[in-house]
Amino acid sequence: MWALRRASNPLKNRVLGIGTSRACCAKSEVASCCLDVKASNGDSRLVASDGCISLKRFYSAAHGSPNFFMGCCSFSSQADTKSSAQEEDDLEDGFSELETAASAADVVQDSSVDNLNEDQLISEPELSEEEDDGDGDGVEEPQNELELFDTEAEITEKRPPQKRASSALFKAIMAAPGLSVQSALDKWVEEGNDLNRPEIALAMLNLRKRRMYGRALQLSEWLESTKQLDFVERDYASRLDLISKVRGLQKAENYIEKIPKSMRGEITYRTLLANCVAANNSKKAEQVFNKMKDLEFPITVFACNQLLLLYKRLDKKKIADVLLLMEKENVKPTRFTYRILIDTKGKSNDITGMDQIVETMKAEGIEPDLNIQAILARHYVYGGLKEKAEAVLKEMEGGNTKENRWACRALLPLYAALGKADEVGRVWKVCESNPNPDECMAAIEAWGKLNKIEEAEAVFERMLKTWKKLSSKHYSTLLKVYANHKMLAKGKDLVKRMADSGCRVGPLTWDALVKLYVEAGEVEKADSILQKAAQQNQMKPLFSSYMAIMDQYANRGDVHNAEKMFHRMRQSGYVGRLRQFQTLIQAYINAKSPAYGMRERMKADNIFPNKAAAEQLVQVDAFRKSVMSDLLD
Template sequence: MWALRRASYPLKNRGFNIRASRTSCAKSEVESCYSNEEYCNSDSCLVISDGYKALKRFYSTSHGSSKFLTGWCSFSSQAHSKGSDQEEDDLEDGFSELESPASVDEESGDELISEPELSDGEDDGDVVKEPQNELELSDTEADVTEKRSPRKRASSALFNAILVAPGFSVQTALDKWEDENDLTRSEIWLAMLNLRKRRMYGKALLLSEWLESTKRLDFVERDYASRIDLIAKVHGLHKAENYIEKIPETFRGEIVYRTLLANCVAANNVKKAEEVFNKMRDLGFPITSFVCNQLLLLYKRLDKKKIADVLLLMEKENVKPTLFTYGILIDAKGQSNDITGMDQIVESMKAEGIEPSLHVQATLVKHYVSGGLVEKAEAVLKEMEGGNIKENRGTCRTLLPLYAALGKAEDVGRIWKVCEPNPNLGECMAAIEAWGKLKKIEEAEAVFDMMLKTWKKPSSKHYSALMKVYANHKMLAKGKDLVKRMVDNGGRIGPLTWDALVKLYVGAGEVEKADSMLQRAAQQNQMKPMFTSYMAIMDKYAKRGDVHNTEKMFHRMRQAGYVVRLRQFQALSDAYINAKAPAYGIKERMKADNILPNKGVAALLAQVDPFRKTAVSDLLD
């Protein structure tokens, strides 16, 4: 049971309709972790146990109604929570990580890289990547009793047949393959896993459609959920939601809806995520740790004020925080520059017997570095290393860029020496990133050359590591040469490469070149550019006071399928300010997109308000 500790801000003012028990509020000794203001009333109190006291209310400032719930809270979806650990058995067929730290810039809202960003079949390393979203691969299919090694996964005959099939001829290739081979659920699982691992969602969807249309597989809820996930990735949330209506009602369960929810969160679509959450509550699905983690993940990015609401929901539903929960909360505190609060959450986590993972430790180091707390960062890094870095080789990939962020070239060199005799791709990419941060371009290039000699055909993802180094140092000529080199070696250009090229051109002052290049690339390849690619161009136009082109980028991002966020309106406001022009109707546009300004954006809006009062206007009036 969770003991009474502290109240949250009255939720009735925010449209979050939870009727908590009537009770009094005790002031916590970890008050410094949160706002100094204390709120409590007889209708709404946040109850948290001694072990979870650092999870109390995150923010207590009032904000406008989110209209989050209508009578009840409802979010959902996680591969580890149906209220118990049994949910791991619910997802087979390889749900890919909806987001992973290695591929997503969460602050900018980058979504998964599209299909052509293929790997060459080699793993980046042995380090287990912790996903930012818990809808993960499950290895519990009845006839798949052992987790397969990456190399064995790559040997799937069905996957290889799909891989070589061009475009929409996949289904023809499948018909031919089945004539010569036995099609088992195990083989299907393996092929789907490999397709998802390489983010070949289009071909994975074609495989799923073929299985259903030809009735080669008796679909169960997990199969439909996998299909929902693929449709959302390939065609968007709307098509995925429409497909749910076609699923037989007996299979239209929690797994299907939580899969849709997780994709809403991955797309940063608050409105749609909340709609799905409410739908799930209406259908009577339980509140689980995955549900709450999805909420926390979404609001950590877009509206940290609502984190308190989720914590209250967890308390009311007696949902205990997981390691993933603590990781989100720690990162949220770090992003808010509340290092004291971040540390107290870590202590609370340890008090519950949950030790920080490698990913959580890396998050702590990142925020310590940004806060100038070098000694604290070094202490965590030493803890991550352990007693013998050679025996703890799995941490090298994570340690390299973190030591570089501290400016410690000697430690980067020391860690790299452990990897250098026999590095994996992930370690090579981490080393390139680290040397780039330290402005040691030759060392980064040497690692890249080693990578090319060891792996004959790295993917564009691996070229992008060096591309980012060139972009960060405005080395346009070298960046162009690297792209030509990649194409000559058979590499495929996709959103990661475009992103690096855009930043190269923008850094060199050639924003128009970056703009036209990105537009042509998207049109010719029918792929979605990254969020950061658009924002790099939009920010540059805004800095110039080029309202027309800033508005154009705003519109193109919407056309590309990106949900409008505060970040775009901030750039738009900057453009009008730098152009010394009034922005008519910008507040109404934000309201239409359900965007609430923070303090900084509110100040910008005041500057571009055509009807604002000034000392001169008062005199003239």
Template sequence: MLDFCQRTYTLLMLPTDLLSTTRELSSQADASSQKEDDADDNDDMEIEDRLTEPDADGDSRDTAEIDINELELSDTETDSSDKKSFSSRRRSELFKAIVSVSGLSVDSALDKWVEKGKELSRQEIGLALNSLRRRKMYGRALQALDWLESNKKLEFTEKEYASKLDLIAKLRGLPKAEKYLEHVPNSFRGELLYRTLLANCASLENLRKTEETFNKMRELGFPVTAFACNQLLLIYKKIDKKKIADVLLMMEKENVKPSSYTYKILIDVKGLSNDIDGMSQIVETMKAEGCELDHLTRASLARHYAAAGLTEKTEAILKEIEGENLKENMWVCPTLLRLYAILGRADEVERIWKVCESKPRVEDCLAAIEAWGRLKKIEEAEAVFEMMSNKWKLTARNYESLLKIYIRHKMLNKGKDLIKTMGDSGCTIGPTTWDALVSLYVQAGEVEKADTVLQKALQQNKMKPMFTTFMTIMEQYAKRGDVHNAEKIFYRLRQANYISRISPFHALAQAYKNAKLPAYGIRERMKADNLFPNKALADQLVQVDPFRKTPVSDLLD
């Protein structure tokens, strides 16, 4: 591997005393090894970024997002990385039948399908499920799998069990997914099932469960793969960068060849720390290992160059991505639209959009809306959205592309009108929409109304609100020094099973600090969750410690 790990250690500049070689991975760390800002909880994300969902080309894909092709959950042999074939892939008739009914009527659509004597082949089912997944219609996909299993219309293999586990984790959380895994027949409880669970643990940013699942896979004798190591790298990138070295050393010991995605993660590590030279050196190492820079990696490099203000380097990569003939390379348009908007190049956004406009795809429209919004051209964004609504039946995600722009610009009335239109059109109002509505009210200074939205969402009890939805409200109460309501949201977080995260404790300590009240037992509560204060939180806890000694208290004593 051309001393891959040795090179990477040098580039990451990690202390050698952290290169432990233990078989078991543990999340326990002292305060100095905790990441100072809890990126695991997306504290530093702008509100609109919280609504961003991955597009088909992966442009806005979060690095923790699970690739179903890597998981081998796809039931078709078509490689989804072939973007030219993506748009021409045969549309599943079964998929059309499933999406033509309301979200709660999937069973009836499948019953009618069978009554009409239509075919339910494994290929047709696979095409339908893959189409549902790409559009993030996870609820419908899970209902379809439940129906197929209960009606014995599909003989489940490990792939179907893994696909169902993945959907349960996404919709109902890790505890339900783990419980489902226990009920899968032993003969189908193989590496794919555990790999799926591992990926969801990392995607949901649950460090303890990620490490536990990885260690369980080792105990069961499953091989250490680049995919499994990548999940560890993803979560350590966000929570504890110092542990990245442990993973790289393990890869070297186990002779695991890094994948292109491994390099992309390492490039992000350097890019996010604004170490452009280090990032460039990792690219050189990647090339030396024979790994080509794919579309995702180039886009990631361009983002980091843009963030560092290196406009010429960014534009050079964008020209590489575009190629010589954009009309023959249309699948890269979403990437170009978003990145040119980051550079503030309205002229380039307009040029790219004109190429798309004659025959746009949904992905192109969403990227254009996002780009115009970033450039503060609201009317242009609304015009693209209007074209979309006239051309297709829109999903909640489509509406949210415009909604996040209204949030950014504090356009409360337009945002509320858009959400009402969503409901009237039959869209399922779910966690991302709740998050948007909460953000709209918070931006308008109406925190109590935002809290009411969250309470109603919890009462519906069909889907769990996003972690960021709770935190958006809790942080506002903390700023006010409203300890009672901050504790209330903290309790709701626990009820929703959002535990083992440090950000709620930050907000709670801030609430006590701003209220000028002593805080009892926060350290003990953290210890119960196997959490340790980072430097910022440790400083906060000292200030709200009821037993803190001061010069005045010493005199009084």
């Protein structure tokens, strides 16, 4: 762990700022460290019960963020697949709508789901924060540490072979109107249908995979109220997670008080912790972590990884605090821990530090998986180290792309980022005879990066012929290509085709539309589309959708509309992001107008400016004195 902390320290000239950091010392056999939230200044520190030792912070000038999303059977996290060239916190889609699966059965199932009026019940907190940037060079890998209910493998083992592919309970839930799921469940039981834990788990699994958290919550509430299931801690934790997603963190916290004390274990609290992290609420996350310490729960690698994710987004200097805590508590880092650190170093353009962490990981007997290899390759590409990137890509292929077919999805956009059209064509040829939807989307993105619009369109048409019913996620992939190339007319035609197909439109599509109009110079139109979409569908737009518009207003020096967008983002729950304040301040700078009370506004949101933001604040300080004003005084 010492080697890991040493590798995490970037070059001296990359230091952003130094704050006092304190770490706890061992009280007896086990150190009693905790994150203590200081109400006076909002600075979270690792504090000692008996004493303290000094700690070098994890300094980093990194820009960008990881993602955190709810997987189908556990909390999942991904260290993002984002270009290091992007600005800090420039977030991306990650919105997994009703995905069209490769099998015909799933296609039929999804088509019936699309017709349901579910919008008011769907809550997507994680799509707002740190999803992958659309580079497509990463592969989603669940962090299977928080088992809220049976995994798919466990379910299929318990069910008869002939029932493995479907769930009668799930179909009954999907057949019911959005707000009458509980009535449908009553009827389902009255008809004498079997209701056992594997059946319930499979239905819940399918609902979560489609991010239909509102229906999943109704199912959980019905199970508890009718006592159809003897709840164990995992069931309460699953319910807590759904409440957080649908109704917010405060309601989730209130629900904990209703859970029997004997069931308020470590799983319950780490579920709440993960949701606090997903919402980027550092204060609540630290409070939950402290609560877990007070309750004497063991410090797990899952909890530490959640803090690493949080600080990777909000305060990279605190990453070293978490690493020291892990070292003192003898918490061994997992592959996912290394993945977070590797991506953080890559985004700070500290390639040397990134390589050192990889060596430390290997020394601990952990080999890079496909996700880590993709992250390394991406950072090598954007760091100008093309030879190193190509070497990693060849390693990912493993000498035989056909045998390592699962790597194609990551390889396509990475070869495109290198500008290697021949390699993209070669990899796509492996998939072309029988591609899956993810490979098709990766190919569309890759051809788009290479400015080969016709090839991208051909892949999309292939998808339409193969699966007939596509989700908005698939349309949006091509829509982004049009947006990046300012092809407004083609984008409008694609949106019309999408509407004619009866496809359910969500935040992913809105984001692509917003960027389409922004790139075409029609910012007001993009603003109008986003506002209407959010009001009509009662769903939360992506952070990047708001920022694309706000950036344009800031560039114009349009303070009024920049403030309006800032306010709308707060109403949607996007609070406490340095990126928002930097853009807002830039609007004042370009307008050559003072920004009264900006420092106080940032402090109220527990936001502390970095070097760049501090320089911006000086420019809009209404009370700063220039050389000329000093002379006149």
